[in-house]
Amino acid sequence: MNEPVIRVQNLKKFFPITKGFLVKKKVGDVKAVDDVSFEVYKKETFALVGESGCGKTTTARTMLRLIDPTDGKIEIFGKDISHLNREKLLPFRRKMQIVFQNPIGSLNPRMTIGQILIEPLLFHKIVDTKQEAYDKAIELLRMVGLKPYHMDRYPHQFSGGQKQRIAIARALSVDPEIIFLDEPTSALDVSVQAQIINLFMKFQDELNLTYIFISHDLSLVRFISDKVAVMYLGRIVEIGDVDEIFENPIHPYTKALLSASPIPDPKIEKQRKRIILTGSVPSPIARPSGCFFHPRCPFKTEKCEKEYPNMYKVSENHQVSCYLVEKEGV
Template sequence: MAEPVLEVSGLVKHYPLTRGVLFKKQVGAVRAVDGVDFTLGRGETLGIVGESGCGKSTVARMLCNLERPTAGAIRYRGEDITRLSGRALKAVRRNIQMVFQDPYTSLNPRMTVGDIIGEPYEIHPEVAPKGDRRRRVRELLDVVGLDPEYANRYPHQFSGGQRQRIGIARALALRPEIVVADEPVSALDVSVQAQVINLMERLQDEFELSYVFIAHDLSIVRHISDRVGVMYLGRIVEIGTDEQIYDHPTHPYTQALLSAVPVPDPDARERRERILLPGDVPSPADIPSGCRFRTRCWKARERCALEVPPLAVPAEFRHDTGPAAHDSACHFAAELRVVPPGERDADGDSSTRAY
């Protein structure tokens, strides 16, 4: 793995539940994020996937310090940014930028595109002299595939894909080292998704970026990611390289997610066994004891209700050097190939890839 630029350990975010109007009393908490650990290497893309409500976007906001964590640490180049404030925090934020999910609400409708992309220079004037900012904005528009003459237009004059390109240009204005992309293509058409994903891959090489790429579409995440973390109810339950997660999953939840990915080959679709999970995702205000996935897991035993499984290489794979030897938070982890073997495209990638 490359040199880590971001290290997250024990990250927790609880939102208090209160009762009363004048005299509010806390009666519980929504445990949106409840102990997340991962590292991000230089030039690496870490994908985070999971169902809606599992805490992905909350993690993204905490990485950019838009939300203060309840507990845990986020270390950028060895410094815990959760303890920073004032000028020190402002300096770190320059190096960690965000691309938001909705291209329609993330841009100010009263500002021109040039003002939107150039606004970071007003906050960090040391990055670009005042007389040079217009040229920088035009260059950024050209980099993301838009006509520099569009700088005087307003957001309502652009399509969703073009707006997301503007959001990406704004994120790149300060030449950050890390970009947190929170479901950047979920609101776009499939053809436009491919264009934006390919743009982000090209910019990663050009600007030497590290990505935290958050999405619920497994095929998109595999296409762009070097490593993938699977989240369930506020925690990462499995993490590894794209090959380990997609071709050799060991956690039951990951296996269930992969079984739901559409397969374009009708023959492969017939041979694949679909894993249907019973019930609904528990409320983050009332999380089950022990393993939080046990209420929907077909492998659940008494031990699952008593012990919280650690995110580590399962015991049966600890002496194995194969792709199944990766971190998985399950007491009864076992490898299961969900995508039928032999279903590969011309590049050797499995059929779960979309692009």
């Protein structure tokens, strides 16, 4: 049977808020990720979308165990890694890599590209000798479209797009199976974005990679993802197959997000109706009662103010947490 490579169950990550100068007292929590569950299968691209601050990066960082979860399970290849110690985590760390939005901050400015690529190869014992590491580093550079003579250069000597290629080469160096892409192209020029996206797609195909893809660019999400989860204030409000969600969004928040994303065809763009969200995103410290979205929702009822809606199944590959499902009987 085809088992998911990632199974996240009821994941929570709360950041405590403290007050006081000498004696710190906990006065509340930032509920950055609150009861998030999803599964990702091999070679799939699973996208996380939602407004700034909804918890996408925190979900990724918790799954990678860069920060410890407050509660819940993170199963990677069937093994719960949520409580593993550093040593036991090591093989999973190797299998899960991340490419950040800002390639400048993610490459050590004092190391040459050669050193940046060789270090993880030796650390994770992917190769036995320095010579083998050197050869593999050159091969990695070639794979991402760079040249062997780039080995001796420092990160500041590269353009943004080239730096992101180096970050990809470093992520690929340890033969990962899962790669987290946290807005990997949003700091790049549009023409370079396409090249980097093509690289991701090529490697996914050739190396059977599974991607967790975080992006604000919804047309890109539709283009490269298989599944998508829409997050609002730390929770998933709609999840499923990307085509189904883009064609038949149910949650008013998903509808608003999609309608705010530009369509590169002036004829369609002119005709379509935009849903403009009123109000701003409430604070994750003091979230609204009931459905967190109700203060901004044009369809809210009394029930929405009182009780948080369950996840309802719209179809085999589509779930939504909204009472509209009951009303419309979908």
